[in-house]
Amino acid sequence: xxxxxxxxxxxxxxxxxxxxxxxxxxxxxxxxxxxxxxxxxxxxxxxxxxxxxxxxxxxxxxxxxxxxxxxxxxxxxxxxxxxxxxxxxxxxxxxxxxxxxxxxxxxxxxxxxxxxxxxxxxxxxxxxxxxxxxxxxxxxxxxxxxxxxxxxxxxxxxxxxxxxxxxxxxxxxxxxxxxxxxxxxxxxxxxxxxxxxxxxxxxxxxxxxxxxxxxxx
Amino acid sequence: xxxxxxxxxxxxxxxxxxxxxxxxxxxxxxxxxxxxxxxxxxxxxxxxxxxxxxxxxxxxxxxxxxxxxxxxxxxxxxxxxxxxxxxxxxxxxxxxxxxxxxxxxxxxxxxxxxxxxxxxxxxxxxxxxxxxxxxxxxxxxxxxxxxxxxxxxxxxxxxxxxxxxxxxxxxxxxxxxxxxxxxxxxxxxxxxxxxxxxxxxxxxxxxxxxxxxxxxxxxxxxxxxxxxxx
Numbered sequence: 001x002x003x004x005x006x007x008x009x010x011x012x013x014x015x016x017x018x019x020x021x022x023x024x025x026x027x028x029x030x031x032x033x034x035x036x037x038x039x040x041x042x043x044x045x046x047x048x049x050x051x052x053x054x055x056x057x058x059x060x061x062x063x064x065x066x067x068x069x070x071x072x073x074x075x076x077x078x079x080x081x082x083x084x085x086x087x088x089x090x091x092x093x094x095x096x097x098x099x100x101x102x103x104x105x106x107x108x109x110x111x112x113x114x115x116x117x118x119x120x121x122x123x124x125x126x127x128x129x130x131x132x133x134x135x136x137x138x139x140x141x142x143x144x145x146x147x148x149x150x151x152x153x154x155x156x157x158x159x160x161x162x163x164x165x166x167x168x169x170x171x172x173x174x175x176x177x178x179x180x181x182x183x184x185x186x187x188x189x190x191x192x193x194x195x196x197x198x199x200x201x202x203x204x205x206x207x208x209x210x211x212x213x214x215x216x217x
Numbered sequence: 218x219x220x221x222x223x224x225x226x227x228x229x230x231x232x233x234x235x236x237x238x239x240x241x242x243x244x245x246x247x248x249x250x251x252x253x254x255x256x257x258x259x260x261x262x263x264x265x266x267x268x269x270x271x272x273x274x275x276x277x278x279x280x281x282x283x284x285x286x287x288x289x290x291x292x293x294x295x296x297x298x299x300x301x302x303x304x305x306x307x308x309x310x311x312x313x314x315x316x317x318x319x320x321x322x323x324x325x326x327x328x329x330x331x332x333x334x335x336x337x338x339x340x341x342x343x344x345x346x347x348x349x350x351x352x353x354x355x356x357x358x359x360x361x362x363x364x365x366x367x368x369x370x371x372x373x374x375x376x377x378x379x380x381x382x383x384x385x386x387x388x389x390x391x392x393x394x395x396x397x398x399x400x401x402x403x404x405x406x407x408x409x410x411x412x413x414x415x416x417x418x419x420x421x422x423x424x425x426x427x428x429x430x431x432x433x434x435x436x437x438x439x440x441x442x443x444x445x446x447x
Contacts (some may be wrong), residue, residue, distance in 0.1 A: 017344050023425040024336070031432030039437050043443055 042172035062131075062140055085111070087210045088181040093189070095123070095176060096167040099193045104130075104163025105184035107156040113182030117164070121174040123148065124167040131158035154182075163187075181213065219270055251371075257380030259387040266391025269370065271399050275327045278430050280396070282334030283356055285424065288411070296356050297400060303360020304367060307387055311368025312385050314374075320369040321442035327366050328434030330359035335428035339421055342345060411427060 026112070041052020045061035052058040054120040067081070087110075095101065107113060127143040134140075142162075156162055168174055226317050247265055270276055283300065287293050310316060333355065336342065343349050369390075376384060 019421070020339055020341055020344055023339065023421065024341070024428065027425050027429040028432055030273065030429045034433050035427075035440070040440060041435065043437065044440065092388035175259060196442070213318070 009012075029094045038159065045134055062134075064114065085183045086181070086183060086213060088179075089184075089187055089208070089210050090179045091187075091189075091208060093166075093176045093178075094114070095119075095166060095174050097168055097171050099191075100167035101164060101189065102163060102165045103178065104161045105180070105182070106186045107158055107160070107162050107182065109159040111156045111183035113154045113156070113162070113184065114152075114179055115154070115178065115180035115182075116149070117138050117176060117178040118149040119166070119176045121148060121168070121170050121172065123174060123176065124145055125150065125167055127154075127163070128165065129156065129158065129162040130161055131160040134158075134160070161188075166170050184210070185197050186210065187199045232355070251376065256377060257383045259383060262384050263391035263394065266367075266388040266393075267395030267398070268391075269367065270392050272397030274430075275324065275331065275401055275434055276396070277403070278331045278399060278427060278434075279334060279359065279363065281407075282331060282338060282424070282427055284400070284403055284407055285420070293369050293400075293404065295305040296353070297396070299357045300360040300363070301355055301396070304364030304392070306391055307361045307364030307426070308367045308371075308392070309364075309385060310404045311365055312371050313382065316365075316368070317372060318365050318369055319442065320366075321438045322443065323362065323366045323369055325435050325438035325442065326362045327359075328431050328436075328438060330362060331431030331434060332428050333373070333431075335358070335424040335431060338424040339428070384446060395415075 036048050037051040038055075038057060039053075040046040040048065041057040042060045045052075045058060046057060047053055052061075089105075091103065093101070093103070105113065124146045125144075126141055128139045128141045130139050140157075143150070150164075154162070164178075166176055187208045187210055189204075189208060191204045191206065192202070247268075251265075280300075283296050284293065287296060307316075337349075337355070345402070371385070372387065377400065
Protein backbone atom coordinates (compact mmCIF):
# COMPACT_ATOMS: atom_id res chain seq x y z
CA UNK A 1 0.00 0.00 0.00
CA UNK A 2 1.37 3.41 -0.93
CA UNK A 3 1.31 5.88 1.92
CA UNK A 4 -1.40 8.01 0.35
CA UNK A 5 -3.81 5.28 -0.54
CA UNK A 6 -6.89 4.78 1.60
CA UNK A 7 -7.20 1.75 3.85
CA UNK A 8 -8.75 -1.18 2.03
CA UNK A 9 -12.44 -1.44 2.58
CA UNK A 10 -13.98 -4.73 3.50
CA UNK A 11 -16.94 -4.46 1.12
CA UNK A 12 -17.40 -6.63 -1.92
CA UNK A 13 -15.90 -5.44 -5.21
CA UNK A 14 -19.17 -5.11 -7.03
CA UNK A 15 -20.73 -3.11 -4.23
CA UNK A 16 -17.71 -0.80 -4.03
CA UNK A 17 -17.70 -0.21 -7.74
CA UNK A 18 -21.36 0.66 -7.72
CA UNK A 19 -20.98 3.01 -4.79
CA UNK A 20 -18.09 4.73 -6.51
CA UNK A 21 -19.97 5.16 -9.76
CA UNK A 22 -23.02 6.54 -7.99
CA UNK A 23 -20.93 8.96 -5.92
CA UNK A 24 -19.11 10.20 -9.02
CA UNK A 25 -22.36 10.76 -10.91
CA UNK A 26 -23.90 12.56 -7.93
CA UNK A 27 -20.77 14.72 -7.57
CA UNK A 28 -20.99 15.66 -11.25
CA UNK A 29 -24.69 16.44 -11.04
CA UNK A 30 -24.41 18.52 -7.88
CA UNK A 31 -21.46 20.43 -9.37
CA UNK A 32 -23.37 21.03 -12.62
CA UNK A 33 -26.42 22.24 -10.72
CA UNK A 34 -24.40 24.61 -8.49
CA UNK A 35 -22.56 25.87 -11.55
CA UNK A 36 -25.74 26.66 -13.48
CA UNK A 37 -27.79 27.87 -10.55
CA UNK A 38 -25.30 29.93 -8.59
CA UNK A 39 -21.78 30.30 -10.01
CA UNK A 40 -22.62 31.35 -13.56
CA UNK A 41 -25.11 34.08 -12.51
CA UNK A 42 -22.87 35.41 -9.75
CA UNK A 43 -19.55 35.26 -11.58
CA UNK A 44 -20.42 35.82 -15.24
CA UNK A 45 -23.94 37.25 -15.20
CA UNK A 46 -25.15 34.23 -17.19
CA UNK A 47 -28.46 32.96 -15.88
CA UNK A 48 -29.65 29.78 -17.67
CA UNK A 49 -32.09 28.66 -14.95
CA UNK A 50 -33.36 32.07 -13.87
CA UNK A 51 -32.07 31.40 -10.36
CA UNK A 52 -29.65 34.30 -10.55
CA UNK A 53 -32.52 36.71 -10.83
CA UNK A 54 -34.63 34.95 -8.22
CA UNK A 55 -31.84 34.83 -5.64
CA UNK A 56 -30.39 38.23 -6.48
CA UNK A 57 -27.10 36.71 -7.60
CA UNK A 58 -27.04 38.80 -10.74
CA UNK A 59 -26.60 41.87 -8.55
CA UNK A 60 -23.40 40.31 -7.29
CA UNK A 61 -22.13 40.18 -10.84
CA UNK A 62 -23.10 43.78 -11.52
CA UNK A 63 -21.71 44.87 -8.15
CA UNK A 64 -18.35 43.38 -9.03
CA UNK A 65 -17.95 46.17 -11.57
CA UNK A 66 -17.47 48.76 -8.84
CA UNK A 67 -15.19 51.78 -9.22
CA UNK A 68 -12.23 50.28 -7.39
CA UNK A 69 -12.34 47.37 -9.76
CA UNK A 70 -12.91 49.72 -12.61
CA UNK A 71 -9.82 51.75 -11.90
CA UNK A 72 -7.63 48.68 -12.00
CA UNK A 73 -9.30 46.79 -14.79
CA UNK A 74 -7.49 47.55 -17.96
CA UNK A 75 -9.94 48.45 -20.65
CA UNK A 76 -9.41 46.43 -23.79
CA UNK A 77 -7.45 48.44 -26.33
CA UNK A 78 -10.35 48.48 -28.78
CA UNK A 79 -12.64 50.09 -26.20
CA UNK A 80 -10.43 53.13 -25.61
CA UNK A 81 -12.37 56.09 -26.97
CA UNK A 82 -10.93 58.36 -29.63
CA UNK A 83 -8.94 61.47 -28.71
CA UNK A 84 -11.71 63.71 -30.05
CA UNK A 85 -13.90 62.63 -27.13
CA UNK A 86 -11.52 64.06 -24.54
CA UNK A 87 -13.31 66.88 -22.71
CA UNK A 88 -12.89 69.12 -19.71
CA UNK A 89 -15.80 70.35 -17.66
CA UNK A 90 -16.17 72.72 -14.76
CA UNK A 91 -19.57 73.50 -13.29
CA UNK A 92 -21.02 75.26 -10.26
CA UNK A 93 -24.45 74.41 -8.85
CA UNK A 94 -26.64 75.91 -6.18
CA UNK A 95 -28.52 73.42 -4.06
CA UNK A 96 -31.37 74.65 -1.89
CA UNK A 97 -32.25 73.09 1.45
CA UNK A 98 -33.55 69.49 1.09
CA UNK A 99 -33.04 69.63 -2.65
CA UNK A 100 -31.39 66.77 -4.50
CA UNK A 101 -30.05 66.66 -8.01
CA UNK A 102 -27.89 64.70 -10.38
CA UNK A 103 -25.07 65.51 -12.74
CA UNK A 104 -24.08 62.70 -15.05
CA UNK A 105 -21.77 62.03 -17.98
CA UNK A 106 -22.21 59.78 -20.97
CA UNK A 107 -19.11 57.54 -20.90
CA UNK A 108 -18.40 54.49 -23.05
CA UNK A 109 -16.95 51.35 -21.51
CA UNK A 110 -13.26 51.81 -20.70
CA UNK A 111 -13.52 55.59 -20.88
CA UNK A 112 -11.69 57.37 -18.08
CA UNK A 113 -12.73 60.26 -15.90
CA UNK A 114 -10.65 62.31 -13.47
CA UNK A 115 -12.72 64.43 -11.12
CA UNK A 116 -12.80 66.58 -8.02
CA UNK A 117 -15.77 68.28 -6.43
CA UNK A 118 -16.34 70.25 -3.29
CA UNK A 119 -19.38 71.56 -1.49
CA UNK A 120 -19.70 74.50 0.85
CA UNK A 121 -21.41 72.23 3.39
CA UNK A 122 -21.45 68.50 4.13
CA UNK A 123 -23.70 66.83 1.58
CA UNK A 124 -25.06 63.35 1.01
CA UNK A 125 -23.86 61.91 -2.26
CA UNK A 126 -23.81 58.82 -4.38
CA UNK A 127 -21.51 58.22 -7.33
CA UNK A 128 -23.28 55.74 -9.54
CA UNK A 129 -23.72 54.45 -13.05
CA UNK A 130 -26.64 53.42 -15.21
CA UNK A 131 -25.35 50.82 -17.67
CA UNK A 132 -26.92 50.71 -21.13
CA UNK A 133 -29.65 48.14 -21.36
CA UNK A 134 -29.86 47.66 -17.60
CA UNK A 135 -33.38 49.01 -17.57
CA UNK A 136 -34.87 52.24 -16.38
CA UNK A 137 -33.87 53.20 -12.87
CA UNK A 138 -31.31 50.42 -12.51
CA UNK A 139 -28.17 51.96 -11.05
CA UNK A 140 -24.86 50.54 -9.94
CA UNK A 141 -23.57 52.35 -6.88
CA UNK A 142 -19.86 53.14 -6.89
CA UNK A 143 -19.62 55.25 -3.79
CA UNK A 144 -22.28 56.31 -1.33
CA UNK A 145 -21.31 58.58 1.51
CA UNK A 146 -21.55 61.98 3.08
CA UNK A 147 -18.93 64.70 2.95
CA UNK A 148 -18.00 68.05 1.55
CA UNK A 149 -15.58 66.88 -1.12
CA UNK A 150 -14.73 63.99 -3.38
CA UNK A 151 -12.07 63.23 -5.95
CA UNK A 152 -10.59 60.36 -7.84
CA UNK A 153 -10.14 58.67 -11.16
CA UNK A 154 -12.66 56.33 -12.65
CA UNK A 155 -12.80 54.00 -15.62
CA UNK A 156 -16.33 53.20 -16.76
CA UNK A 157 -17.00 49.49 -16.24
CA UNK A 158 -19.81 49.67 -18.77
CA UNK A 159 -21.10 52.00 -21.43
CA UNK A 160 -23.77 54.21 -19.98
CA UNK A 161 -24.42 57.26 -17.86
CA UNK A 162 -22.16 57.79 -14.88
CA UNK A 163 -22.27 60.57 -12.33
CA UNK A 164 -23.37 61.90 -8.97
CA UNK A 165 -26.47 62.43 -6.97
CA UNK A 166 -26.18 65.09 -4.28
CA UNK A 167 -28.73 65.82 -1.63
CA UNK A 168 -28.69 68.86 0.59
CA UNK A 169 -29.92 67.69 3.99
CA UNK A 170 -28.99 70.94 5.73
CA UNK A 171 -31.28 73.92 6.27
CA UNK A 172 -29.14 76.25 4.20
CA UNK A 173 -28.36 76.70 0.55
CA UNK A 174 -25.05 75.26 -0.60
CA UNK A 175 -22.80 75.48 -3.62
CA UNK A 176 -21.14 72.54 -5.28
CA UNK A 177 -18.19 72.97 -7.63
CA UNK A 178 -17.26 70.06 -9.89
CA UNK A 179 -14.29 69.86 -12.21
CA UNK A 180 -13.55 66.88 -14.38
CA UNK A 181 -11.74 65.79 -17.48
CA UNK A 182 -12.21 62.59 -19.38
CA UNK A 183 -13.74 60.80 -22.30
CA UNK A 184 -17.39 61.69 -22.29
CA UNK A 185 -19.75 62.71 -25.04
CA UNK A 186 -22.23 64.76 -23.03
CA UNK A 187 -23.11 65.93 -19.54
CA UNK A 188 -26.64 66.40 -18.23
CA UNK A 189 -28.06 67.94 -15.13
CA UNK A 190 -31.17 66.29 -13.68
CA UNK A 191 -33.19 68.41 -11.32
CA UNK A 192 -36.49 67.24 -9.85
CA UNK A 193 -39.16 69.76 -8.95
CA UNK A 194 -42.86 69.84 -8.29
CA UNK A 195 -44.92 70.89 -11.29
CA UNK A 196 -47.96 72.83 -10.04
CA UNK A 197 -49.78 72.47 -13.38
CA UNK A 198 -49.42 68.71 -13.76
CA UNK A 199 -49.56 68.45 -9.97
CA UNK A 200 -46.72 65.96 -9.75
CA UNK A 201 -42.97 65.74 -9.54
CA UNK A 202 -41.10 66.12 -12.81
CA UNK A 203 -37.43 65.89 -13.69
CA UNK A 204 -35.88 68.67 -15.70
CA UNK A 205 -33.00 67.54 -17.82
CA UNK A 206 -30.56 70.28 -18.74
CA UNK A 207 -27.73 69.67 -21.16
CA UNK A 208 -24.42 71.33 -20.38
CA UNK A 209 -21.94 72.72 -22.86
CA UNK A 210 -18.65 70.86 -22.78
CA UNK A 211 -15.32 72.28 -23.79
CA UNK A 212 -12.33 70.71 -25.47
CA UNK A 213 -9.06 70.95 -23.58
CA UNK A 214 -7.07 74.00 -24.61
CA UNK A 215 -3.75 73.54 -26.33
CA UNK A 216 -1.03 74.24 -23.73
CA UNK A 217 1.08 75.95 -26.40
CA UNK B 218 -20.56 14.45 23.69
CA UNK B 219 -18.83 13.80 20.40
CA UNK B 220 -21.48 15.47 18.33
CA UNK B 221 -21.15 18.83 20.00
CA UNK B 222 -17.40 18.76 19.49
CA UNK B 223 -17.79 17.90 15.84
CA UNK B 224 -20.37 20.64 15.69
CA UNK B 225 -17.95 23.14 17.09
CA UNK B 226 -15.27 22.19 14.60
CA UNK B 227 -17.80 22.44 11.80
CA UNK B 228 -18.85 25.83 13.06
CA UNK B 229 -15.24 27.04 13.16
CA UNK B 230 -14.75 25.86 9.58
CA UNK B 231 -17.92 27.64 8.53
CA UNK B 232 -16.66 30.82 10.16
CA UNK B 233 -13.37 30.61 8.35
CA UNK B 234 -14.76 29.47 5.03
CA UNK B 235 -16.07 32.80 3.72
CA UNK B 236 -12.53 34.11 4.02
CA UNK B 237 -11.20 31.30 1.94
CA UNK B 238 -13.98 31.61 -0.57
CA UNK B 239 -13.93 35.39 -0.74
CA UNK B 240 -11.71 35.96 -3.69
CA UNK B 241 -9.31 34.22 -5.93
CA UNK B 242 -6.90 35.89 -8.30
CA UNK B 243 -5.23 38.90 -6.84
CA UNK B 244 -7.54 41.20 -4.89
CA UNK B 245 -8.23 44.63 -6.31
CA UNK B 246 -6.25 46.75 -3.90
CA UNK B 247 -3.34 44.36 -4.25
CA UNK B 248 -3.67 44.53 -8.00
CA UNK B 249 -3.32 48.28 -7.91
CA UNK B 250 -0.21 47.88 -5.80
CA UNK B 251 1.33 45.44 -8.26
CA UNK B 252 0.58 47.75 -11.16
CA UNK B 253 2.37 50.67 -9.55
CA UNK B 254 5.26 48.57 -8.29
CA UNK B 255 8.76 49.82 -8.98
CA UNK B 256 11.86 47.86 -8.09
CA UNK B 257 12.25 45.29 -5.35
CA UNK B 258 9.45 44.87 -2.80
CA UNK B 259 10.27 41.73 -0.84
CA UNK B 260 7.84 42.18 2.05
CA UNK B 261 4.70 43.01 0.07
CA UNK B 262 5.25 40.25 -2.50
CA UNK B 263 5.85 37.68 0.21
CA UNK B 264 2.65 38.76 1.84
CA UNK B 265 0.74 38.55 -1.44
CA UNK B 266 2.10 35.06 -2.09
CA UNK B 267 1.06 33.88 1.35
CA UNK B 268 -2.33 35.52 1.03
CA UNK B 269 -2.91 33.93 -2.34
CA UNK B 270 -2.21 30.50 -0.92
CA UNK B 271 -4.27 30.91 2.25
CA UNK B 272 -7.28 32.37 0.44
CA UNK B 273 -6.99 30.27 -2.71
CA UNK B 274 -9.68 27.63 -2.32
CA UNK B 275 -8.43 25.51 -5.22
CA UNK B 276 -5.00 25.02 -3.65
CA UNK B 277 -6.62 24.38 -0.27
CA UNK B 278 -9.04 21.76 -1.60
CA UNK B 279 -6.15 19.96 -3.29
CA UNK B 280 -4.11 20.00 -0.08
CA UNK B 281 -7.04 18.59 1.89
CA UNK B 282 -7.21 15.79 -0.66
CA UNK B 283 -3.47 15.14 -0.46
CA UNK B 284 -3.36 15.10 3.33
CA UNK B 285 -6.55 13.13 3.79
CA UNK B 286 -4.96 9.73 4.23
CA UNK B 287 -1.46 10.83 5.27
CA UNK B 288 -1.05 9.74 8.87
CA UNK B 289 2.71 9.93 9.32
CA UNK B 290 4.62 13.20 9.52
CA UNK B 291 7.28 11.77 7.20
CA UNK B 292 4.68 11.21 4.48
CA UNK B 293 3.23 14.67 5.00
CA UNK B 294 6.68 16.20 4.53
CA UNK B 295 7.39 14.04 1.46
CA UNK B 296 4.16 14.88 -0.34
CA UNK B 297 4.22 18.55 0.57
CA UNK B 298 7.83 18.78 -0.65
CA UNK B 299 6.85 17.20 -3.96
CA UNK B 300 3.98 19.66 -4.34
CA UNK B 301 6.27 22.56 -3.40
CA UNK B 302 8.99 21.53 -5.85
CA UNK B 303 6.36 21.18 -8.56
CA UNK B 304 4.75 24.57 -8.17
CA UNK B 305 8.00 26.43 -7.50
CA UNK B 306 9.50 25.19 -10.76
CA UNK B 307 6.60 26.34 -12.90
CA UNK B 308 6.04 29.59 -11.01
CA UNK B 309 9.64 30.67 -11.50
CA UNK B 310 9.91 29.30 -15.02
CA UNK B 311 6.54 30.71 -15.98
CA UNK B 312 7.19 34.29 -14.89
CA UNK B 313 10.92 34.49 -15.57
CA UNK B 314 10.85 32.44 -18.75
CA UNK B 315 7.76 34.22 -19.99
CA UNK B 316 5.72 31.06 -20.57
CA UNK B 317 2.19 32.22 -20.95
CA UNK B 318 -0.59 29.78 -20.26
CA UNK B 319 -4.28 30.64 -20.40
CA UNK B 320 -5.44 31.31 -16.82
CA UNK B 321 -8.81 29.63 -17.36
CA UNK B 322 -7.23 26.48 -18.78
CA UNK B 323 -4.69 26.28 -15.96
CA UNK B 324 -7.36 26.83 -13.31
CA UNK B 325 -9.56 24.19 -14.92
CA UNK B 326 -6.65 21.72 -14.70
CA UNK B 327 -6.21 22.71 -11.05
CA UNK B 328 -9.91 21.90 -10.55
CA UNK B 329 -9.26 18.54 -12.24
CA UNK B 330 -6.40 17.91 -9.81
CA UNK B 331 -8.91 18.18 -6.96
CA UNK B 332 -11.23 15.73 -8.74
CA UNK B 333 -8.31 13.37 -9.35
CA UNK B 334 -7.13 13.42 -5.77
CA UNK B 335 -10.63 12.90 -4.36
CA UNK B 336 -11.25 10.02 -6.78
CA UNK B 337 -7.95 8.49 -5.75
CA UNK B 338 -8.90 8.82 -2.07
CA UNK B 339 -12.18 7.07 -2.81
CA UNK B 340 -10.16 4.14 -4.15
CA UNK B 341 -11.43 4.95 -7.61
CA UNK B 342 -8.35 4.11 -9.65
CA UNK B 343 -7.91 0.65 -8.21
CA UNK B 344 -11.43 -0.18 -9.28
CA UNK B 345 -11.29 1.62 -12.57
CA UNK B 346 -7.82 0.58 -13.73
CA UNK B 347 -7.12 -2.31 -11.40
CA UNK B 348 -3.97 -0.59 -10.18
CA UNK B 349 -3.02 2.60 -8.36
CA UNK B 350 -1.13 5.23 -10.39
CA UNK B 351 1.86 6.53 -8.44
CA UNK B 352 0.47 8.98 -5.90
CA UNK B 353 3.82 10.73 -5.55
CA UNK B 354 4.11 11.36 -9.27
CA UNK B 355 0.53 12.67 -9.33
CA UNK B 356 1.24 15.21 -6.59
CA UNK B 357 4.42 16.34 -8.36
CA UNK B 358 2.69 16.72 -11.74
CA UNK B 359 -0.27 18.57 -10.28
CA UNK B 360 2.18 20.70 -8.32
CA UNK B 361 3.57 21.78 -11.69
CA UNK B 362 0.05 22.76 -12.79
CA UNK B 363 -0.63 24.72 -9.61
CA UNK B 364 2.63 26.62 -10.18
CA UNK B 365 1.45 27.64 -13.63
CA UNK B 366 -1.71 28.87 -11.98
CA UNK B 367 0.32 31.03 -9.60
CA UNK B 368 2.38 32.31 -12.51
CA UNK B 369 -0.64 33.37 -14.57
CA UNK B 370 -1.94 35.40 -11.61
CA UNK B 371 1.30 37.38 -11.53
CA UNK B 372 1.58 37.62 -15.30
CA UNK B 373 -1.67 39.57 -15.45
CA UNK B 374 0.44 42.50 -14.33
CA UNK B 375 3.39 44.03 -16.02
CA UNK B 376 5.95 43.66 -13.30
CA UNK B 377 8.99 45.91 -13.54
CA UNK B 378 12.12 44.32 -14.98
CA UNK B 379 14.23 45.71 -12.16
CA UNK B 380 14.25 43.32 -9.26
CA UNK B 381 12.00 40.87 -11.07
CA UNK B 382 13.85 37.81 -9.83
CA UNK B 383 13.89 39.04 -6.24
CA UNK B 384 10.19 39.86 -6.44
CA UNK B 385 9.18 36.50 -7.88
CA UNK B 386 11.32 34.61 -5.38
CA UNK B 387 9.72 36.68 -2.59
CA UNK B 388 6.30 35.79 -3.94
CA UNK B 389 7.29 32.13 -4.03
CA UNK B 390 8.63 32.22 -0.46
CA UNK B 391 5.36 33.83 0.56
CA UNK B 392 3.46 31.04 -1.17
CA UNK B 393 5.37 28.49 0.90
CA UNK B 394 4.69 30.37 4.12
CA UNK B 395 1.01 30.56 3.25
CA UNK B 396 1.03 26.89 2.39
CA UNK B 397 2.61 26.07 5.73
CA UNK B 398 -0.10 28.03 7.54
CA UNK B 399 -2.86 26.42 5.53
CA UNK B 400 -1.33 22.97 5.97
CA UNK B 401 -1.13 23.41 9.72
CA UNK B 402 -4.79 24.31 9.90
CA UNK B 403 -5.81 21.43 7.63
CA UNK B 404 -3.64 18.96 9.55
CA UNK B 405 -5.00 20.03 12.92
CA UNK B 406 -8.56 19.63 11.69
CA UNK B 407 -7.85 16.25 10.05
CA UNK B 408 -5.87 14.90 13.01
CA UNK B 409 -8.65 15.81 15.35
CA UNK B 410 -11.24 14.30 13.05
CA UNK B 411 -9.31 11.03 12.78
CA UNK B 412 -9.67 10.49 16.53
CA UNK B 413 -13.44 10.49 16.04
CA UNK B 414 -15.11 7.17 15.25
CA UNK B 415 -16.91 8.68 12.27
CA UNK B 416 -13.76 9.46 10.25
CA UNK B 417 -13.54 6.35 8.10
CA UNK B 418 -17.29 6.15 7.79
CA UNK B 419 -17.47 9.69 6.45
CA UNK B 420 -14.24 9.58 4.47
CA UNK B 421 -15.95 8.36 1.31
CA UNK B 422 -18.69 10.99 1.44
CA UNK B 423 -16.19 13.74 2.28
CA UNK B 424 -14.07 12.87 -0.73
CA UNK B 425 -17.18 12.76 -2.89
CA UNK B 426 -17.90 16.30 -1.69
CA UNK B 427 -14.31 17.24 -2.45
CA UNK B 428 -14.77 15.84 -5.93
CA UNK B 429 -17.94 17.92 -6.31
CA UNK B 430 -15.94 21.00 -5.45
CA UNK B 431 -13.34 20.01 -8.03
CA UNK B 432 -15.96 19.52 -10.73
CA UNK B 433 -17.46 22.88 -9.84
CA UNK B 434 -14.06 24.57 -10.24
CA UNK B 435 -13.60 22.90 -13.62
CA UNK B 436 -17.05 24.03 -14.77
CA UNK B 437 -16.45 27.56 -13.51
CA UNK B 438 -13.16 27.88 -15.40
CA UNK B 439 -14.29 26.13 -18.58
CA UNK B 440 -17.29 28.47 -18.83
CA UNK B 441 -15.00 31.41 -18.19
CA UNK B 442 -12.74 30.26 -20.99
CA UNK B 443 -15.66 29.77 -23.31
CA UNK B 444 -17.18 33.18 -22.50
CA UNK B 445 -13.87 35.02 -22.85
CA UNK B 446 -13.14 33.36 -26.18
CA UNK B 447 -16.41 34.51 -27.70
